[in-house]
Amino acid sequence: MILADLPTNRLTHFLLKFTILGIETSCDETSVALLSVDGSGKVPKAVLKKHFISSQIDIHAKYGGVVPEVAARSHVPETVALITKALGRKGLDAFDVIGVTKGPGLATALRVGIQAAQTLAWMSGKPIIGVNHLEGHMASAWLVAEHRKHWAFPSLALLVSGGHTELVLMKDFGDYEVIGTTRDDAAGEAFDKSAKLLGLGYPGGPKLSKLAIHGNDQAFKLPRPMLHDETLDMSFSGLKTAIRQLVEDVGGEFKKSPKSAKSKRLLADLCASIECAIVDVLIAKTIRAAKMHSIKNILLVGGVSANRRLREDLDKAIARELPGVRFLKPNPKFSTDNAAMIAAAGAWHALRGEYDELEAIEAEPELDL
Ligand code: KG4
Ligand code: ZN
Numbered sequence: 353m354i355l356a357d358l359p360t361n362r363l364t365h366f367l368l369k370f371t372i373l374g375i376e377t378s379c380d381e382t383s384v385a386l387l388s389v390d391g392s393g394k395v396p397k398a399v400l401k402k403h404f405i406s407s408q409i410d411i412h413a414k415y416g417g418v419v420p421e422v423a424a425r426s427h428v429p430e431t432v433a434l435i436t437k438a439l440g441r442k443g444l445d446a447f448d449v450i451g452v453t454k455g456p457g458l459a460t461a462l463r464v465g466i467q468a469a470q471t472l473a474w475m476s477g478k479p480i481i482g483v484n485h486l487e488g489h490m491a492s493a494w495l496v497a498e499h500r501k502h503w504a505f506p507s508l509a510l511l512v513s514g515g516h517t518e519l520v521l522m523k524d525f526g527d528y529e530v531i532g533t534t535r536d537d538a539a540g541e542a543f544d545k546s547a548k549l550l551g552l553g554y555p556g557g558p559k560l561s562k563l564a565i566h567g568n569d570q571a572f573k574l575p576r577p578m579l580h581d582e583t584l585d586m587s588f589s590g591l592k593t594a595i596r597q598l599v600e601d602v603g604g605e606f607k608k609s610p611k612s613a614k615s616k617r618l619l620a621d622l623c624a625s626i627e628c629a630i631v632d633v634l635i636a637k638t639i640r641a642a643k644m645h646s647i648k649n650i651l652l653v654g655g656v657s658a659n660r661r662l663r664e665d666l667d668k669a670i671a672r673e674l675p676g677v678r679f680l681k682p683n684p685k686f687s688t689d690n691a692a693m694i695a696a697a698g699a700w701h702a703l704r705g706e707y708d709e710l711e712a713i714e715a716e717p718e719l720d721l
Pocket of ligand 2: 485513514654
């Protein structure tokens with residue numbers, strides 16, 4: 353086949369009923385999804401037909417963090433395997449449009465998903481959409497049928513992940529304004545770095561929050577930087593210094609008898625106090641932002657939205673302080689990186705007829721909203 357014979361991948365109309373193939377390889381999860389969408393009714397329907405996630409956590413754990421080259425190399429066979437599994441016997445007929453993460457993320461890792469998506473688009477002649485991973489996180493809440501019923505603008509999203517901590521004013525699909533952010537570490541990073549200081553390994557966020565369940569969150573006083581200032585900005589790097597000091601103060605007990613009931617209690621108390629300090633700041637800033645703008649919904653999205661304490665406390669704060677505002681959050685299994693949310697964000701674009709030129713999609717490691 354000569355190049356001129358190839359389909360153009362250009363659609364001039366928007367799609368109403370379609371299946372979108374989602375591909376995510378921005379960091380350390382390879383994920384592929386098939387999402388069937390019907391936008392013909394008042395409330396769009398979205399049914400997840402296939403969804404696979406292959407995590408590289410075990411591979412990176414021994415390095416104490418994600419190694420970009422290793423991540424990219426591991427994505428290659430996994431991306432091929434998961435796409436093959438998702439498409440099954442239908443092959444290229446299994447989807448009508450492709451959504452692939454184009455950034456932000458690790459350049460070499462992003463390229464694996466993009467090249468796979470471009471190849472499939474090229475072979476099938478079907479349209480392709482380069483999806484912003486951050487918009488994908490926001491779309492993770494849209495995967496919940498009940499939330500689609502109440503989807504409205506303007507809304508406020510608290511987007512908290514390993515690399516981002518942002519308060520986003522969502523004015524419409526594709527029209528976002530970041531109104532608050534962290535000045536240093538992201539919330540997920542604060543969880544992970546604290547966990548590392550406590551010797552909990554990588555990625556420590558989920559481990560720290562599990563241990564926190566049985567701890568006393570008032571056991572240790574930790575700083576809550578910028579809690580009461582007028583801005584919507586946050587800062588988490590000061591926590592590390594305070595925690596390092598605390599670990600030194602109570603370290604003797606851990607060294608003496610790490611398995612003792614006293615050590616276990618100390619660790620649980622430290623975890624609960626750290627979690628409480630991070631969650632308090634996130635909630636205070638979210639409520640402040642919501643009061644400054646007349647919003648309909650608050651979304652809690654990003655990897656840290658899996659945190660139980662944050663989900664529960666934000667729910668209570670909204671009920672107490674923002675009557676009439678709904679709280680929309682993803683199913684926790686779609687909080688961390690996955691392709692279902694990338695397919696969902698891609699669907700938002702397909703429903704509006706927004707496609708990309710096949711050749712124009714490239715990895716954008718620093719992409720923002
Ligand atoms: O969204 P995500 O999967 O990847 C990025 O786009 O960064 O977020 C990963 C982050 C990690 O920092 C991880 O520790 C954190 O989300 N995380 C949690 C929990 N589950 C994941 N942090 C606190 N509590 C959790 N349960
Ligand atoms: Zn993410």
